[in-house]
Amino acid sequence: MLKKIFIPVLLVVLSSGNSFAQQSRTQAMGGLTYSILDRDNHLIPSDLRGNPAWLFVNEKETYLRISPSLGNSWGDYHRKYDSEGTLDASAAFTGIKTLGDLGTFYGFTSYNYENRRDYYRTLKKDTYAGEAFYFTDTTSGNFWYTGPQVQLMYSWPVFPGLYCGGSIYYEVMNGLKERYVYAKTIYRDLRTNFGLAYNIAENFILGASIKYTSSQEAIEGSDVNLMDAEVKNYRGETYYVSSRASSVTDKIQKQGFTVGTQLYWDDGEKTYLSLQCNYNPANTKILKPYKSIADVEEGYSAFEYLDIQFKGQYHVNENFLLGLYAAYYNDNSWSRASLSDLLIWEWKIKRIVGGIGSTYKISPALLVGLEYEYSSANVDSSKYIDKAFSKFTSGDHLVRAGLEYNLHENIFLRLGFNYGKIEHDILNGGNNCMSYKVTGGVGFPLFDLINVNANIQYITLSPGSSANLYRNYLKGSISIELKTF
Amino acid sequence: MKYYKLFALPLFLLLLNSCNENPPVVQEGYAVLKIVAIGDTSLGSQVPQYALLKNAKVILTSEYGSMVKYTDEKGVLTVNGIPSSTYSISIRKTHPSFPNILLVGNLTDQVVTSGKVVVDTIKAAQIANTGIAINEIYSCGPVNSVFFFYDIFFELYNYSDEIKYLDGMMIMRVSGNSAGKGAGADEGDDGDIDGVTYAYKFPGNPGEKNYPFLPNTFKVLAVTAIDHRKTVPSSIDLSHADWEFYNQYSTADFDNQNVPNLINMRPDNHTEFLVGLNSDIIMLSSGVDSNWEDGIDVNTVIDAVEYRGSATIRKTADPRIDKGFVVGPSKYSGKSMQRRELGVDTNNSTLDFEIIPVPTPGRQ
Numbered sequence: 001m002l003k004k005i006f007i008p009v010l011l012v013v014l015s016s017g018n019s020f021a022q023q024s025r026t027q028a029m030g031g032l033t034y035s036i037l038d039r040d041n042h043l044i045p046s047d048l049r050g051n052p053a054w055l056f057v058n059e060k061e062t063y064l065r066i067s068p069s070l071g072n073s074w075g076d077y078h079r080k081y082d083s084e085g086t087l088d089a090s091a092a093f094t095g096i097k098t099l100g101d102l103g104t105f106y107g108f109t110s111y112n113y114e115n116r117r118d119y120y121r122t123l124k125k126d127t128y129a130g131e132a133f134y135f136t137d138t139t140s141g142n143f144w145y146t147g148p149q150v151q152l153m154y155s156w157p158v159f160p161g162l163y164c165g166g167s168i169y170y171e172v173m174n175g176l177k178e179r180y181v182y183a184k185t186i187y188r189d190l191r192t193n194f195g196l197a198y199n200i201a202e203n204f205i206l207g208a209s210i211k212y213t214s215s216q217e218a219i220e221g222s223d224v225n226l227m228d229a230e231v232k233n234y235r236g237e238t239y240y241v242s243s244r245a246s247s248v249t250d251k252i253q254k255q256g257f258t259v260g261t262q263l264y265w266d267d268g269e270k271t272y273l274s275l276q277c278n279y280n281p282a283n284t285k286i287l288k289p290y291k292s293i294a295d296v297e298e299g300y301s302a303f304e305y306l307d308i309q310f311k312g313q314y315h316v317n318e319n320f321l322l323g324l325y326a327a328y329y330n331d332n333s334w335s336r337a338s339l340s341d342l343l344i345w346e347w348k349i350k351r352i353v354g355g356i357g358s359t360y361k362i363s364p365a366l367l368v369g370l371e372y373e374y375s376s377a378n379v380d381s382s383k384y385i386d387k388a389f390s391k392f393t394s395g396d397h398l399v400r401a402g403l404e405y406n407l408h409e410n411i412f413l414r415l416g417f418n419y420g421k422i423e424h425d426i427l428n429g430g431n432n433c434m435s436y437k438v439t440g441g442v443g444f445p446l447f448d449l450i451n452v453n454a455n456i457q458y459i460t461l462s463p464g465s466s467a468n469l470y471r472n473y474l475k476g477s478i479s480i481e482l483k484t485f
Numbered sequence: 486m487k488y489y490k491l492f493a494l495p496l497f498l499l500l501l502n503s504c505n506e507n508p509p510v511v512q513e514g515y516a517v518l519k520i521v522a523i524g525d526t527s528l529g530s531q532v533p534q535y536a537l538l539k540n541a542k543v544i545l546t547s548e549y550g551s552m553v554k555y556t557d558e559k560g561v562l563t564v565n566g567i568p569s570s571t572y573s574i575s576i577r578k579t580h581p582s583f584p585n586i587l588l589v590g591n592l593t594d595q596v597v598t599s600g601k602v603v604v605d606t607i608k609a610a611q612i613a614n615t616g617i618a619i620n621e622i623y624s625c626g627p628v629n630s631v632f633f634f635y636d637i638f639f640e641l642y643n644y645s646d647e648i649k650y651l652d653g654m655m656i657m658r659v660s661g662n663s664a665g666k667g668a669g670a671d672e673g674d675d676g677d678i679d680g681v682t683y684a685y686k687f688p689g690n691p692g693e694k695n696y697p698f699l700p701n702t703f704k705v706l707a708v709t710a711i712d713h714r715k716t717v718p719s720s721i722d723l724s725h726a727d728w729e730f731y732n733q734y735s736t737a738d739f740d741n742q743n744v745p746n747l748i749n750m751r752p753d754n755h756t757e758f759l760v761g762l763n764s765d766i767i768m769l770s771s772g773v774d775s776n777w778e779d780g781i782d783v784n785t786v787i788d789a790v791e792y793r794g795s796a797t798i799r800k801t802a803d804p805r806i807d808k809g810f811v812v813g814p815s816k817y818s819g820k821s822m823q824r825r826e827l828g829v830d831t832n833n834s835t836l837d838f839e840i841i842p843v844p845t846p847g848r849q
Binding site: 229230235236239240241242244246281283300302304334336337340341342343344346382384385386387 | 505506508509510511512513514515548549550566568569570598599818820840841842
């Protein structure tokens with residue numbers, strides 16, 4: 001029942017990883033996260049939650065990284081309004097320019113293409129975003145989303161020990177459905193981020209950041225055959241208000257803040273610890289046009305996300321690294337039907353995560369790693385309008401394994417494997433799910449000026465109740481890094 | 486030291502943003518609606534004799550669409566947890582002794598709110614249970630810019646469990662009688678519906694059994710039974726209609742030889758069976774009273790639907806043939822007026838009909 005509501009958590013987690021952290025190397029090694037030394041996977045605040053202040057210290061080299069990627073998903077294990085499969089491709093360009101004492105500049109741009117095959121009825125870009133409102137027509141059809149993303153970031157030292165940074169992110173995306181009601185979507189997303197980081201002591205950093213996000217999705221449907229467009233505005237999953245007109249529109253506006261603090265400490269030798277806390281209140285408004293003169297609020301959803309994450313690394317010796325991870329997530333949301341001012345949905349998820357792992361250099365050429373994570377989620381959902389109530393606990397296990405083999409000089413071969421057991425898949429609704437992930441990749445230099453890292457991942461997820469039901473993902477990306485430009 | 490103050494900024498903004506809206510106190514889904522259905526079961530008496538209607542069909546209509554429920558053995562319907570809205574409620578039940586009489590009642594603008602219990606009684610009155618209803622009226626014309634509107638059709642539906650016969654039945658446009666009470670009214674209160682403009686009839690006479698109408702089937706009556714898409718691409722194909730209006734007194738009316746004809750009963754009328762695009766009254770009668778000049782006996786009316794271009798236009802049809810009216814679609818919009826639920830005729834077009842985006846001749 002709660003398959004709709006975990007997406008916001010996932011989105012926050014995904015967005016928390018700053019886009020300048022490509023992590024191509026660790027992705028090819030099964031996604032090893034906290035027990036591996038990796039340039040893109042530091043413990044310092046900029047990677048923990050995108051505090052732009054630490055960019056100045058984090059990035060000391062100028063480079064340009066080109067990252068094309070391609071992904072595909074298919075399979076029948078999905079939610080009602082999910083597509084039968086998705087093909088997505090993007091080409092991203094990331095540049096770091098160090099300016100000495102003047103600071104460090106970061107630029108990112110990408111162009112994204114996404115084809116959702118047989119997208120079932122829904123006209124929203126993010127259907128399962130935790131709100132109790134759906135916007136559908138009466139057909140399933142292919143949906144295309146295309147558009148660019150741009151991010152600029154700048155960080156500079158205010159004085160020795162205090163660093164300041166800011167970033168702005170903007171995304172525009174056009175969506176188009178190929179079948180009735182031929183919906184056109186214009187999506188824009190704006191995020192600004194401001195952060196400070198201060199060296200309280202030699203190896204002790206305190207960081208703070210605040211992020212503001214604002215997005216709007218405007219959907220317009222009209223039949224090319226000049227017939228009426230019929231759409232349904234769902235309040236909950238059962239009841240809807242039908243609308244028919246030559247042209248129908250809907251707007252989804254979201255905004256939110258994320259306030260975060262980060263602590264980092266190391267002993268300068270063997271131990272590295274980081275702690276971060278983020279609080280993210282946000283809301284979504286569903287707006288419908290009223291007599292072509294104003295938008296009326298049809299529905300309102302409020303979200304509140306809190307997370308506290310700890311990461312630690314201990315170098316037992318030069319070949320052996322031990323990693324620890326612990327996290328607590330507390331997510332709440334409620335939705336109301338604005339015109340009647342009635343509470344229609346309410347959900348809460350509390351999740352604790354604990355993980356341990358290590359990497360070990362078996363030989364100068366071979367690095368192997370293993371991580372184990374256990375998470376426990378308490379879910380309490382009340383869908384008052386649908387008379388659907390559920391409360392359960394899910395205990396999930398995840399094992400990551402990876403290796404990196406140095407074939408010759410700077411030429412690396414990487415392999416990885418994940419095994420996951422999910423008691424209740426709150427994303428897709430299945431029970432006793434199994435997930436498997438196989439990864440592979442290579443890394444090699446070209447002409448001493450270019451580093452190439454490529455990775456490919458295959459993921460399959462299936463509920464324990466049905467052997468023939470699954471969802472597969474195949475993704476690949478290449479990271480071409482020019483050391484100068 | 487002053488730089489430490491900078492860290493207070495996020496905390497300040499956090500406090501600022503904590504002014505989030507509070508969730509509503511009342512939860513949706515806790516409304517209770519209790520309807521007691523009673524019906525007038527008197528026979529030939531001026532004094533109503535009300536009885537509880539057990540197992541009566543109850544149609545709840547709101548912005549969320551229609552729901553069909555049934556009363557219990559005590560004539561009571563209790564619904565828990567329906568979404569809060571303003572409901573129109575109709576009850577419908579065959580007379581316990583005479584199946585040719587329907588007991589029909591309505592309740593409109595009933596506000597149902599979560600957390601509250603709404604209790605009300607609906608009194609059902611008697612109407613003729615003919616088994617045939619006008620199911621769809623398409624009259625506004627297709628989407629076009631040349632003022633084309635000749636693809637008009639009417640659809641009948643046999644909602645009974647038995648074969649009905651169309652012999653001698655009449656279908657009429659009732660738009661005259663502009664003075665007095667208006668079109669479709671009983672002028673002079675003599676039990677006749679006045680203002681018949683056009684009157685066409687099925688072949689034969691009432692009581693004959695040459696033109697069967699099978700249960701749970703449709704009959705499409707086309708003004709001109711041709712494929713209108715050849716004229717206007719956005720129009721519809723009516724070449725396979727079941728019946729065609731044919732004015733034998735007109736020299737210009739097209740006749741599709743493959744479709745049987747409804748015959749004009751007014752020799753003074755030389756035009757086709759054209760009706761108002763979004764405002765008119767369509768009436769079907771048994772044909773027992775065929776003298777349209779002094780009005781059609783209200784007891785012979787099988788079904789009638791009044792539709793108007795605006796909700797504010799005065800209703801004129803006698804409530805015995807239609808208690809409400811449909812707000813018709815815009816002219817040349819290609820939309821159609823169709824009964825919400827097949828065979829659910831509560832004698833109130835306001836409740837019974839809805840606008841659908843495209844006409845559906847021969848199907849729901």
